[in-house]
Amino acid sequence: MKNSAEVVIIGAGISGCSTAYNLAKKGVKNIVVLEKNYICSGSTGRCGAGVRMQWGTEMNCKIAKESIEFYEHANEILEYDRDVDFKQKGYLLIADTDKEIEQFKKNIEVQHSCGIPSKLLSLEEAREIVPYLNTDMLKGAAFCEKDGFLNPFKTTDAFYKAAKRLGVEFNTFTEVTGIKTENGRVVGVDTNKGFISTNIVVNATNAYSKNICDMIGLDIPVYSERHQILVTEPVEPMQDPMVMSFGLNLYVQQSPEGSFIMGRGDANEPRDLRITSSWHFLEEMAKTIDAILPPISKLRVVRQWAGLYNMTPDKQPIYDKADNIEGFYLCVGYSGHGFMFGPITGIVMSEMILGEKPTIDVSMLNLNRFKTGNLLLEPSVV
Amino acid sequence: MEDNTIICRCSDVTLQQVRDLIKEGYVTYDEIKRITRIGMGPCQGKTCGQLVLREIASATGQNIADIKFQTTRPPVVGVKLGLIAEEGRRNEE
Ligand SMILES: Cc1cc2nc3c(=O)[nH]c(=O)nc-3n(C[C@H](O)[C@H](O)[C@H](O)COP(=O)(O)OP(=O)(O)OC[C@H]3O[C@@H](n4cnc5c(N)ncnc54)[C@H](O)[C@@H]3O)c2cc1C
Numbered sequence: 001m002k003n004s005a006e007v008v009i010i011g012a013g014i015s016g017c018s019t020a021y022n023l024a025k026k027g028v029k030n031i032v033v034l035e036k037n038y039i040c041s042g043s044t045g046r047c048g049a050g051v052r053m054q055w056g057t058e059m060n061c062k063i064a065k066e067s068i069e070f071y072e073h074a075n076e077i078l079e080y081d082r083d084v085d086f087k088q089k090g091y092l093l094i095a096d097t098d099k100e101i102e103q104f105k106k107n108i109e110v111q112h113s114c115g116i117p118s119k120l121l122s123l124e125e126a127r128e129i130v131p132y133l134n135t136d137m138l139k140g141a142a143f144c145e146k147d148g149f150l151n152p153f154k155t156t157d158a159f160y161k162a163a164k165r166l167g168v169e170f171n172t173f174t175e176v177t178g179i180k181t182e183n184g185r186v187v188g189v190d191t192n193k194g195f196i197s198t199n200i201v202v203n204a205t206n207a208y209s210k211n212i213c214d215m216i217g218l219d220i221p222v223y224s225e226r227h228q229i230l231v232t233e234p235v236e237p238m239q240d241p242m243v244m245s246f247g248l249n250l251y252v253q254q255s256p257e258g259s260f261i262m263g264r265g266d267a268n269e270p271r272d273l274r275i276t277s278s279w280h281f282l283e284e285m286a287k288t289i290d291a292i293l294p295p296i297s298k299l300r301v302v303r304q305w306a307g308l309y310n311m312t313p314d315k316q317p318i319y320d321k322a323d324n325i326e327g328f329y330l331c332v333g334y335s336g337h338g339f340m341f342g343p344i345t346g347i348v349m350s351e352m353i354l355g356e357k358p359t360i361d362v363s364m365l366n367l368n369r370f371k372t373g374n375l376l377l378e379p380s381v382v
Numbered sequence: 383m384e385d386n387t388i389i390c391r392c393s394d395v396t397l398q399q400v401r402d403l404i405k406e407g408y409v410t411y412d413e414i415k416r417i418t419r420i421g422m423g424p425c426q427g428k429t430c431g432q433l434v435l436r437e438i439a440s441a442t443g444q445n446i447a448d449i450k451f452q453t454t455r456p457p458v459v460g461v462k463l464g465l466i467a468e469e470g471r472r473n474e475e
């Protein structure tokens with residue numbers, strides 16, 4: 001491991017790998033990434049891997065749209081020798097209350113102003129897309145054909161390999177234990193494998209972001225929350241889009257391998273760093289599927305697992321630098337949708353660090369918004 | 383020589399793929415699993431897991447017992463979602 005670096009990035013999930021790649025591409029030499037486990041061992045490697053443009057705030061719509069347009073060409077741009085397996089088969093959002101349909105209409109207006117090709121669907125139209133959808137308790141749906149999903153391991157691997165080719169040093173099984181500051185600025189990072197001096201640190205640790213901010217005395221209003229997910233045995237292709245509902249609390253998609261992947265949130269989750277699996281989740285998930293997508297309930301579950309969301313009060317990420325210590329940057333708090341923002345995370349963080357004009361103005365996603373109360377609440381999350 | 387022997391029948395992974403990844407520097411079970419999907423099939427790596435560990439051991443000179451295997455995740459035998467739902471509804475009554 002090097003003992004000095006121009007930039008040290010903490011965390012090798014999609015955010016850390018994308019930031020490393022973008023900084024290296026812009027010519028920054030001597031970048032070091034520190035990962036306490038292996039590459040993609042955090043939430044990125046545990047996520048549902050869905051990407052959608054159908055958001056409720058203009059900011060999220062813009063970030064998602066640009067990121068998805070990047071993913072459409074990720075194999076070429078990152079010169080990847082494997083395939084990130086991007087499938088754009090759409091997201092079918094279903095609603096069981098009139099209130100939610102009203103929200104869909106508002107969201108679609110925002111989406112159209114950003115050039116996103118989403119539309120409201122009748123229940124008949126929804127059944128044309130997913131014939132076995134039980135619409136008895138539903139009121140309507142929304143659809144965007146540009147949404148989809150890709151392989152999170154390979155996507156992170158693609159950024160990792162591209163960054164490595166550009167000279168970025170990755171140190172796995174290397175845990176950051178402290179950050180050294182002098183006269184109000186970062187001067188280095190302590191790890192279980194030794195000290196690295198640097199003037200720039202990027203906190204890309206998602207669920208652990210608060211612990212890292214604590215190291216410089218920066219208090220951020222985020223917490224981590226367990227989210228569970230399961231996968232079934234593989235079957236013949238039968239469902240094109242991701243089916244998702246905010247009200248009914250579910251998302252379910254069929255992976256290219258044929259297995260179904262599904263998850264839901266739980267408002268009663270304790271706010272800690274636990275990632276064990278529970279029977280309660282399995283039961284709630286099974287009951288929801290049985291009611292909404294009956295044929296899928298004939299499938300066997302082969303595995304369930306869990307990962308952490310890093311939540312902010314308005315369910316939108318934080319892209320900013322610390323105001324108490326110079327040289328400390330953070331890209332955290334994705335509230336369950338940081339995978340799909342990965343490409344833009346790397347671009348806007350590298351621009352912020354280098355003082356360049358931003359591709360997308362994300363200044364609204366600053367830390368100060370939680371103090372001023374100038375929040376941009378995202379209405380549409382599971 | 384290419385070794386096209388399939389070592390993971392569930393996820394269709396060859397011995398050669400595993401050896402190539404190890405050569406590229408992916409020397410933990412979890413990394414190889416995540417890139418190839420080895421061990422993620424219905425048998426949950428019961429057949430292929432040991433073979434991967436053996437390849438990692440011989441390439442890195444570690445003792446096979448010292449290499450970390452994947453977390454065993456519930457449910458150990460596949461249960462139909464519908465049955466779980468039924469059970470769940472009964473418990474509510
Ligand atoms: C069940 C589930 C489903 C999800 N579904 C989706 C989805 O469909 N679409 C979507 O866009 N998002 C989804 N998400 C959210 C998404 O996974 C995250 O927002 C995203 O992966 C965050 O990426 P990251 O790189 O910031 O963090 P991570 O991938 O969590 O990476 C952070 C890394 O930092 C490392 N680290 C932590 N502390 C230290 C330290 N002290 N020293 C060194 N390294 C450290 C960790 O080991 C970890 O590897 C889901 C999440 C879960 C849990």
Ligand code: FES
Binds near residue numbers: 421424
């Ligand atoms: S043979 Fe590899 S998971 Fe079953």
